[in-house]
Protein backbone atom coordinates (compact mmCIF):
# COMPACT_ATOMS: atom_id res chain seq x y z
CA UNK A 408 0.00 0.00 0.00
CA UNK A 409 1.40 3.39 -0.89
CA UNK A 410 0.87 6.37 1.37
CA UNK A 411 0.64 9.84 -0.08
CA UNK A 412 1.10 12.07 2.93
CA UNK A 413 4.03 12.06 5.33
CA UNK A 414 2.04 11.59 8.52
CA UNK A 415 -1.43 10.11 8.22
CA UNK A 416 -4.00 9.56 10.96
CA UNK A 417 -6.97 7.49 9.86
CA UNK A 418 -10.10 7.09 11.93
CA UNK A 419 -8.42 6.43 15.27
CA UNK A 420 -10.46 5.41 18.31
CA UNK A 421 -8.79 5.41 21.75
CA UNK A 422 -9.89 4.51 25.27
CA UNK A 423 -8.78 5.05 28.86
CA UNK A 424 -10.10 1.83 30.31
CA UNK A 425 -13.75 1.79 29.30
CA UNK A 426 -13.85 5.57 28.74
CA UNK A 427 -14.18 6.21 25.02
CA UNK A 428 -12.17 9.39 24.42
CA UNK A 429 -10.84 9.73 20.86
CA UNK A 430 -13.82 8.99 18.63
CA UNK A 431 -12.70 8.70 15.03
CA UNK A 432 -10.01 11.30 14.37
CA UNK A 433 -8.39 11.58 10.91
CA UNK A 434 -5.97 14.07 9.37
CA UNK A 435 -2.93 14.20 7.11
CA UNK A 436 0.25 16.21 7.39
CA UNK A 437 2.99 16.91 4.89
CA UNK A 438 6.63 16.93 5.83
CA UNK A 439 7.51 20.12 7.68
CA UNK A 440 3.91 21.19 8.21
CA UNK A 441 2.83 22.66 11.55
CA UNK A 442 -0.66 21.79 12.82
CA UNK A 443 -2.50 23.38 15.73
CA UNK A 444 -4.69 20.89 17.56
CA UNK A 445 -7.19 23.05 19.41
CA UNK A 446 -10.39 22.83 21.41
CA UNK A 447 -11.86 23.27 24.86
CA UNK A 448 -10.57 21.58 28.02
CA UNK A 449 -11.32 17.87 27.95
CA UNK A 450 -11.86 17.77 24.17
CA UNK A 451 -9.34 14.93 23.84
CA UNK A 452 -6.28 16.75 22.51
CA UNK A 453 -3.72 15.35 24.95
CA UNK A 454 -5.25 11.90 24.58
CA UNK A 455 -4.86 12.18 20.80
CA UNK A 456 -1.17 13.11 21.12
CA UNK A 457 -0.56 10.25 23.54
CA UNK A 458 -2.26 7.86 21.14
CA UNK A 459 -0.17 9.09 18.21
CA UNK A 460 3.03 8.71 20.28
CA UNK A 461 1.86 5.13 20.96
CA UNK A 462 1.97 5.39 24.74
CA UNK A 463 0.44 2.36 26.52
CA UNK A 464 -2.38 4.44 27.92
CA UNK A 465 -4.74 5.34 26.18
CA UNK A 466 -5.38 2.17 24.25
CA UNK A 467 -5.78 2.48 20.47
CA UNK A 468 -8.61 0.10 19.60
CA UNK A 469 -9.03 0.85 15.91
CA UNK A 470 -7.71 3.07 13.17
CA UNK A 471 -4.36 3.51 11.49
CA UNK A 472 -1.37 5.81 11.89
CA UNK A 473 1.29 6.01 9.18
CA UNK A 474 4.66 7.75 9.15
CA UNK A 475 6.34 8.01 5.78
CA UNK A 476 4.63 4.83 4.59
CA UNK A 477 5.45 2.86 7.76
CA UNK A 478 2.67 1.76 10.12
CA UNK A 479 2.74 3.19 13.64
CA UNK A 480 -0.56 1.76 14.86
CA UNK A 481 1.03 -1.61 15.59
CA UNK A 482 4.07 -0.13 17.42
CA UNK A 483 4.95 0.51 21.07
CA UNK A 484 6.11 3.92 22.25
CA UNK A 485 9.83 3.06 22.22
CA UNK A 486 9.50 1.84 18.63
CA UNK A 487 7.62 4.99 17.67
CA UNK A 488 10.44 6.98 19.28
CA UNK A 489 13.00 5.06 17.25
CA UNK A 490 11.00 5.88 14.12
CA UNK A 491 11.30 9.58 14.95
CA UNK A 492 8.20 10.45 16.97
CA UNK A 493 8.72 12.59 20.09
CA UNK A 494 6.14 13.96 22.51
CA UNK A 495 7.08 16.86 24.78
CA UNK A 496 4.43 16.49 27.50
CA UNK A 497 2.81 19.30 29.39
CA UNK A 498 4.90 18.66 32.52
CA UNK A 499 8.10 18.69 30.40
CA UNK A 500 9.64 15.73 32.27
CA UNK A 501 12.89 17.49 33.09
CA UNK A 502 15.09 15.08 34.97
CA UNK A 503 15.88 16.33 38.47
CA UNK A 504 19.40 16.14 39.90
CA UNK A 505 20.91 16.43 36.42
CA UNK A 506 22.39 19.46 34.70
CA UNK A 507 21.13 20.82 31.40
CA UNK A 508 23.98 19.09 29.59
CA UNK A 509 23.39 15.77 31.35
CA UNK A 510 19.73 15.92 30.32
CA UNK A 511 20.78 16.40 26.70
CA UNK A 512 23.39 13.65 26.76
CA UNK A 513 20.95 11.24 28.38
CA UNK A 514 18.47 11.92 25.60
CA UNK A 515 21.13 11.11 23.00
CA UNK A 516 22.13 7.79 24.54
CA UNK A 517 18.54 6.59 24.49
CA UNK A 518 18.04 6.84 20.72
CA UNK A 519 19.46 7.68 17.33
CA UNK A 520 21.45 10.87 17.69
CA UNK A 521 19.88 13.93 16.12
CA UNK A 522 21.43 17.29 16.70
CA UNK A 523 24.88 17.40 18.28
CA UNK A 524 25.04 19.17 21.63
CA UNK A 525 27.04 22.06 20.17
CA UNK A 526 24.42 22.65 17.50
CA UNK A 527 21.72 22.66 20.16
CA UNK A 528 23.66 25.34 22.03
CA UNK A 529 23.83 27.45 18.86
CA UNK A 530 20.05 27.38 18.56
CA UNK A 531 19.46 27.71 22.32
CA UNK A 532 22.08 30.14 23.65
CA UNK A 533 20.28 30.29 27.00
CA UNK A 534 20.86 26.59 27.44
CA UNK A 535 24.53 27.04 26.57
CA UNK A 536 24.84 29.64 29.33
CA UNK A 537 23.21 27.24 31.75
CA UNK A 538 24.79 23.98 30.67
CA UNK A 539 26.16 23.25 34.16
CA UNK A 540 23.01 24.34 35.98
CA UNK A 541 20.70 21.78 37.56
CA UNK A 542 17.77 21.67 35.18
CA UNK A 543 14.93 21.92 37.73
CA UNK A 544 16.31 25.22 39.04
CA UNK A 545 15.74 26.93 35.69
CA UNK A 546 12.75 29.11 34.83
CA UNK A 547 9.68 27.58 33.20
CA UNK A 548 10.64 28.98 29.81
CA UNK A 549 14.17 27.62 30.06
CA UNK A 550 12.80 24.23 31.06
CA UNK A 551 10.49 24.26 28.04
CA UNK A 552 13.49 25.06 25.83
CA UNK A 553 15.36 22.15 27.37
CA UNK A 554 12.39 19.85 26.77
CA UNK A 555 12.34 20.80 23.07
CA UNK A 556 16.13 20.62 22.84
CA UNK A 557 16.08 17.15 24.33
CA UNK A 558 13.68 16.04 21.59
CA UNK A 559 16.04 17.51 18.96
CA UNK A 560 18.97 15.61 20.45
CA UNK A 561 17.25 12.53 19.05
CA UNK A 562 16.77 11.96 15.34
CA UNK A 563 13.16 13.15 15.12
CA UNK A 564 10.76 13.49 12.22
CA UNK A 565 7.56 14.41 14.04
CA UNK A 566 7.34 16.53 17.19
CA UNK A 567 4.28 16.82 19.44
CA UNK A 568 4.21 19.80 21.79
CA UNK A 569 1.57 19.65 24.54
CA UNK A 570 0.86 23.13 25.95
CA UNK A 571 4.37 24.46 25.34
CA UNK A 572 3.42 28.00 26.36
CA UNK A 573 1.64 27.17 29.60
CA UNK A 574 2.66 29.47 32.41
CA UNK A 575 5.18 31.38 30.30
CA UNK A 576 5.50 35.14 29.90
CA UNK A 577 4.72 36.54 26.42
CA UNK A 578 8.37 37.34 25.71
CA UNK A 579 9.33 33.71 26.42
CA UNK A 580 6.43 32.47 24.30
CA UNK A 581 7.91 34.48 21.42
CA UNK A 582 11.30 32.94 21.99
CA UNK A 583 9.87 29.43 21.85
CA UNK A 584 7.85 30.35 18.77
CA UNK A 585 11.08 31.31 17.06
CA UNK A 586 12.50 27.92 17.88
CA UNK A 587 9.43 26.12 16.50
CA UNK A 588 9.79 28.13 13.27
CA UNK A 589 13.38 26.96 12.95
CA UNK A 590 12.28 23.38 13.60
CA UNK A 591 9.71 23.74 10.82
CA UNK A 592 12.31 25.18 8.47
CA UNK A 593 14.48 22.08 8.81
CA UNK A 594 11.52 19.91 7.80
CA UNK A 595 10.29 18.52 11.12
CA UNK A 596 6.52 18.01 11.17
CA UNK A 597 4.97 19.49 14.31
CA UNK A 598 1.64 19.26 16.13
CA UNK A 599 0.96 21.85 18.82
CA UNK A 600 -1.76 21.48 21.44
CA UNK A 601 -2.19 24.87 23.06
CA UNK A 602 -4.75 26.87 25.05
CA UNK A 603 -3.14 30.02 23.68
CA UNK A 604 -4.75 29.50 20.28
CA UNK A 605 -3.60 32.80 18.80
CA UNK A 606 0.04 32.05 19.52
CA UNK A 607 -0.29 28.50 18.20
CA UNK A 608 -2.11 29.58 15.03
CA UNK A 609 0.39 32.27 14.09
CA UNK A 610 3.06 29.66 13.47
CA UNK A 611 0.80 26.93 12.10
CA UNK A 612 -0.07 26.09 8.52
CA UNK A 613 -3.27 24.32 9.45
CA UNK A 614 -5.57 23.75 12.39
CA UNK A 615 -7.83 21.00 13.62
CA UNK A 616 -10.45 21.79 16.25
CA UNK A 617 -11.67 18.95 18.46
CA UNK A 618 -14.74 18.67 20.64
CA UNK A 619 -15.80 15.62 22.66
CA UNK A 620 -13.25 13.42 20.96
CA UNK A 621 -14.12 14.34 17.40
CA UNK A 622 -12.91 16.82 14.83
CA UNK A 623 -15.43 19.62 14.40
CA UNK A 624 -13.37 21.80 12.05
CA UNK A 625 -10.30 21.53 9.88
CA UNK A 626 -8.83 24.37 7.87
CA UNK A 627 -5.92 26.69 7.42
CA UNK A 628 -4.71 28.66 10.43
CA UNK A 629 -5.89 31.85 8.71
CA UNK A 630 -9.38 30.43 8.15
CA UNK A 631 -9.69 29.74 11.87
CA UNK A 632 -8.45 33.19 12.80
CA UNK A 633 -10.98 34.73 10.39
CA UNK A 634 -13.91 32.65 11.67
CA UNK A 635 -15.48 34.53 14.56
CA UNK A 636 -18.02 31.83 15.36
CA UNK A 637 -15.38 29.11 15.69
CA UNK A 638 -13.22 31.38 17.79
CA UNK A 639 -16.06 32.08 20.19
CA UNK A 640 -17.46 28.62 20.38
CA UNK A 641 -14.30 26.55 20.75
CA UNK A 642 -11.30 28.79 21.35
CA UNK A 643 -12.48 31.59 23.62
CA UNK A 644 -10.57 34.17 21.55
Ligand code: ATP
Nearest residue numbers: 423426428446447448449450451452453454455464
Ligand atom coordinates in the same frame (compact mmCIF):
# COMPACT_ATOMS: atom_id res chain seq x y z
P1 ATP B 1 -6.99 19.77 28.49
O1 ATP B 1 -6.67 21.00 27.74
O2 ATP B 1 -7.91 19.99 29.66
O3 ATP B 1 -5.83 18.91 28.81
P2 ATP B 1 -7.63 17.90 26.38
O4 ATP B 1 -8.38 18.29 25.18
O5 ATP B 1 -6.17 17.67 26.24
O6 ATP B 1 -7.95 18.94 27.51
P3 ATP B 1 -7.66 15.25 27.41
O7 ATP B 1 -6.64 15.53 28.45
O8 ATP B 1 -7.28 14.47 26.24
O9 ATP B 1 -8.32 16.60 26.94
O10 ATP B 1 -8.89 14.56 28.14
C1 ATP B 1 -10.01 14.06 27.42
C2 ATP B 1 -10.88 13.26 28.36
O11 ATP B 1 -10.18 12.11 28.81
C3 ATP B 1 -11.28 14.02 29.60
O12 ATP B 1 -12.64 13.74 29.85
C4 ATP B 1 -10.42 13.44 30.68
O13 ATP B 1 -11.07 13.47 31.92
C5 ATP B 1 -10.20 12.04 30.20
N1 ATP B 1 -8.92 11.49 30.67
C6 ATP B 1 -7.71 12.06 30.53
N2 ATP B 1 -6.74 11.29 31.06
C7 ATP B 1 -7.35 10.21 31.55
C8 ATP B 1 -6.90 9.03 32.25
N3 ATP B 1 -5.59 8.81 32.48
N4 ATP B 1 -7.83 8.14 32.63
C9 ATP B 1 -9.15 8.32 32.38
N5 ATP B 1 -9.62 9.40 31.72
C10 ATP B 1 -8.75 10.33 31.33
